[in-house]
Amino acid sequence: MSDIDFQRRNFLKTAAGAALVTVAPGMLLFDVAHGKQIEAGKVRWGMLIDTAACKPGCNDCVTACNKENGLSGGTAATDSQWIRKIEIKDISSGREVSLPMMCQHCEHPPCVDVCPTGASFKRADGIVLVDKHRCIGCRYCMMACPYKARSFVHEPLHDQNPDVPRGKGTVESCTLCVHRIDQGGQPACAEACANKVILFGDLNDPNSEIAQKVKAVVSTQIRADLKLNPGVRYQGL
Amino acid sequence: MPKLDIGKGGECVKDTQWMRKNHMHMLKHQRDETVHKGNREGSSLKDCIECHASIKDDSVIAREDSFCVACHKYEAVKLDCFECHSGLRKSAWLKRDAK
Numbered sequence: 001m002s003d004i005d006f007q008r009r010n011f012l013k014t015a016a017g018a019a020l021v022t023v024a025p026g027m028l029l030f031d032v033a034h035g036k037q038i039e040a041g042k043v044r045w046g047m048l049i050d051t052a053a054c055k056p057g058c059n060d061c062v063t064a065c066n067k068e069n070g071l072s073g074g075t076a077a078t079d080s081q082w083i084r085k086i087e088i089k090d091i092s093s094g095r096e097v098s099l100p101m102m103c104q105h106c107e108h109p110p111c112v113d114v115c116p117t118g119a120s121f122k123r124a125d126g127i128v129l130v131d132k133h134r135c136i137g138c139r140y141c142m143m144a145c146p147y148k149a150r151s152f153v154h155e156p157l158h159d160q161n162p163d164v165p166r167g168k169g170t171v172e173s174c175t176l177c178v179h180r181i182d183q184g185g186q187p188a189c190a191e192a193c194a195n196k197v198i199l200f201g202d203l204n205d206p207n208s209e210i211a212q213k214v215k216a217v218v219s220t221q222i223r224a225d226l227k228l229n230p231g232v233r234y235q236g237l
Numbered sequence: 238m239p240k241l242d243i244g245k246g247g248e249c250v251k252d253t254q255w256m257r258k259n260h261m262h263m264l265k266h267q268r269d270e271t272v273h274k275g276n277r278e279g280s281s282l283k284d285c286i287e288c289h290a291s292i293k294d295d296s297v298i299a300r301e302d303s304f305c306v307a308c309h310k311y312e313a314v315k316l317d318c319f320e321c322h323s324g325l326r327k328s329a330w331l332k333r334d335a336k
Contacts, residue, residue, distance in 0.1 A: 038274060038275045121273065123273065123274075123275060124274075124275075125275070129272070131272050131273065132321055133268055133272070156320075157321075159323070159325075159330070159333070160321065160322070160323045161323065161330065161334075162283055162286070162322070162323040162325065162326075162327045162330055163283075163327075165321040165322045165323070166321055167320045167321030168320065170321070178275070179277075181275075182275045182277050183277070
């Protein structure tokens with residue numbers, strides 16, 4: 001999408017917002033929501049993954065994710081996998097790298113672009129989620145995602161984590177453990193990693209550990225050529 | 238009228254008659270607040286379950302007279318929430334999960 005499109009969209013949003021608020025002086029058309037709100041553009045949650053510290057064969061992040069979100073842990077084509085461990089090898093040099101791969105929480109997510117019902121969406125703090133109340137299970141987003149990050153639930157589920165509702169007929173993927181983040185915690189995979197490979201934090205806060213490190217070390221986004229600006233960055237690739 | 242197991246019960250966020258008529262609107266409003274805006278304060282399905290899950294089996298859907306099932310069966314209104322959401326009290330789920 002070009003910059004012009006974004007500007008047009010922003011202009012329309014602002015215009016619509018102004019029109020809504022100023023219907024009559026002192027009268028608001030909508031009820032101002034109570035409680036804690038996430039402001040757009042203020043926080044951008046992201047991860048920095050240090051592939052040099054990631055041990056080949058170690059699966060702790062995947063196990064932690066499966067336990068937290070109630071996934072079966074199976075790796076068949078019809079099993080949900082929110083995070084995978086990947087081992088890559090440069091054939092000419094023989095250099096091997098191990099890394100965890102999951103939803104990259106893009107700034108311009110293709111899964112959101114293609115969703116026909118608006119179920120696939122990006123939260124104001126940059127987390128890309130599926131609103132399962134709206135998901136019709138068409139799986140366009142799974143095809144659009146260049147990271148193969150999304151899974152479809154094929155069978156009825158029971159005994160879900162009360163904090164992580166999941167159900168048959170909907171698409172799902174890494175939520176960055178949004179239920180933990182909203183409570184001030186961090187994702188289960190980052191917490192579980194003994195080698196501190198996964199650094200989680202706010203990319204927009206210049207004083208956060210992750211922003212400092214992203215500024216100091218060389219890191220890459222996977223498939224940066226697609227210009228999706230993923231929130232997950234990799235070091236040492 | 239159906240007889241239902243109200244769990245712990247006690248004083249709800251609104252009076253009983255209001256809740257009978259409007260609980261679905263509250264749930265629908267809260268779901269958008271939570272999923273899209275990350276607002277997990279205030280009333281939520283989890284909080285409903287916390288009070289109204291049966292003392293006997295910690296669930297709002299396990300039996301014919303469970304809190305949600307009893308009325309929905311009587312009124313023949315399909316209950317979709319628990320296709321995805323857990324009908325268990327969180328504390329009970331944690332205990333079961335630890336086993």
